[in-house]
Amino acid sequence: MSEMTTSHKAASASAVSVIARDTLLTAVVALVLAVPFIGLKSDSVGTALTLVTRWPLMLAMVGAVAAGRVLVSLWRLRSAAKAQRATAHTAAGDAKASLAAWGNSHMKAIGFAGFALAVVLPFLPFSNRYVVDIGTTFLIYVMLGWGLNIVVGLAGLLDLGYVAFYAVGAYTYALISTQAGWSFWVCLPLAGTFAAMFGLMLGFPVLRLRGDYLAIVTLGFGEIIRVILMNWVDFTKGPDGVSGIPRPSFFGAPFSRSAPEGVTTFSDLLGIEYSSMHRVVFLYFLILALAAITNLFTLRMRKLPTGRAWEALREDEIACRSLGINPTNVKLSAFALGAMFAGFAGAFFATRQGFVSPESFTFMESAIILAIVVLGGMGSQLGVVLAAFALVVLPEWFREFEQYRMFLFGAAMVAIMVVKPTGVMGHREPTIRLHPVGKSKKPEAAR
Amino acid sequence: MSAATMIQTADDALLDVEHLTMRFGGLLAIDDLSFTARVHEITSIIGPNGAGKTTVFNCLTGFYKPTVGRLRLCHPDKGEYYLERMEGFRIAQVADVGRTFQNIRLFPKMTVLENLIIAQHNRLMKASVFALAGLLGLARYRVAEKAAVEKAKFWLDRVNLTARADWEAGNLPYGDQRRLEIARAMCIAPCLLCLDEPAAGLNPRESLELNELLLSIRDEQGIGILLIEHDMSVVMGISDHIVVLDHGRKISDGDPAFVRNDPTVIRAYLGEAEDGEGADA
């Protein structure tokens, strides 16, 4: 008995010393960083530049960092103890129902509920123009997340330049519609096709690259496209952007109060009073449909040889080759199809804004889309929705904290990677089962 | 070497390795190696660590381009292929050469069944007409997928993994992973199966089961097996033909009885192996 308490005491004493050491180290690093970043601040008084010191603020910040480190250590300690207890009786560990496990077993229901909610959203009592607008932005990011999920989540190809394909889609519609006057519905497939071709263009040179090297080249590709859009002034109008992009019509019926001779407006077509909301709601449903198609396509693709080969490539390229799978085709199809959906989303973006410029396609956009995929849990469709909500809708709600947006963004990333490195919904559902879930014996069911 | 005279370039040859040489910079990993493997036979390649056994497999399956040499595969149904001229994945896709790896290479996050289905990728890809028939849910694809599942089931049963078919492959015990990798290689319907130390890390009971599995594959599937193995009891027990390598050179070639009594082998190899066996027992 006494022996046990002493060993317990010794263990906790060593834990305390480890925590103290980690905390001290963290505080020292924070202090070194905080002196130039927070402690000293240059201020211009009139024309002179003076140095202002902010020691109290700096110390408070360092204290906060140290406290955070203590919390993380304690949390680690607790989860390690928990893991130990879980292995002690595995049955309890298996039965532990995480959010991901629950989500996966009810995936269909959650999907339908989410879709139903999205469909009725514009008609809910609290829905105004603002809500529907945010919903549209949200769905654009969900669609982009789903598209990138093919490349990063399924095929495991780290792509930091995804926004380039979004830009290609947007400019395809912007330029063709303003120059040639083609309608949105003709340009939409064209935008997807062009973006897919750019996907192949990126795919060929990076066939032999993986991981970090691939990330760097795709990052460069994204920048190249942006710089071209910026500097090829004759063709793209450069930094001024393309304006006067036609808005979409309801299969020929424009959303306007009055129409030229021989054309029926949307409100006349339905015999209802004109409202500027019609177009907003129509755009909302358009992106909802596009996003839904992206999702259905990916879900279906996962269960087909191409999709399975994407995942196999992510797992082990050498094994793929030994099974006679051509890695070139697998990679190129992932790049091309992922890019295609970005192209569709880009065309939608252009018609929604009526204006595109290179500024909309910076690296920041790629980073946000990638963050959505990674935070959501690579490969998880529901995870993308949750992460897009957290990264796109929440900042919109908390506009007062605008200046902290990037900070919260980073904090959320770090928190997720500490708590759940595989992402919010980091659990993979098999594409095919031999034993139906309900009937299989316990160990498999709990997995 | 007297053993060199043992080579027969008979008509029933499945694989003819001629003057294979592989050089890595200054290192001669394989030095003018020639041997023949036949259908319905287990041909073992043995030799101490670093002798160049895995390198032979990597040349055969297109992961390395041989510096010199000819690798002629006489496919029983399709005709002749010169493997040294073929791109890596086409050796498995067209010439039907399957292999496993010394360090198991499964798709760890995917299930056991999925691992076996992916091995049938090319056939399913054809049936799905580049995913189109699959996307539309045409019967043509559904039939093909069903056949693929049946084939997977057959091999699951053979390697005793039916109950664990929906497990993540990475969560299987080590011995199960080894057998799954063999089943996966069999799912590409190979005419030549190359196994790189399949018994490594297995306990004696698992090792015995593996022997039976390999013998039954040889007898029922009518294919040739190329086996790299350290465990002498496995090698002597099931091989029809043994090639002994040392420092990249072939020092002996013949049936187990011949190799066991070859003085060169006893001097260069079995002397060490006997110590190893003593330690094992």
Ligand SMILES: Nc1ncnc2c1ncn2[C@@H]1O[C@H](COP(=O)(O)OP(=O)(O)O)[C@@H](O)[C@H]1O
């Ligand atoms: N890719 C490579 N580059 C350089 N040397 C290699 C390479 N692959 C194998 N070797 C060398 O070739 C020799 C034979 O290796 P290997 O075929 O793995 O031996 P083993 O008979 O143990 O399977 C070793 O000396 C190894 O270091």
Ligand SMILES: [Mg+2]
């Ligand atoms: Mg080896």
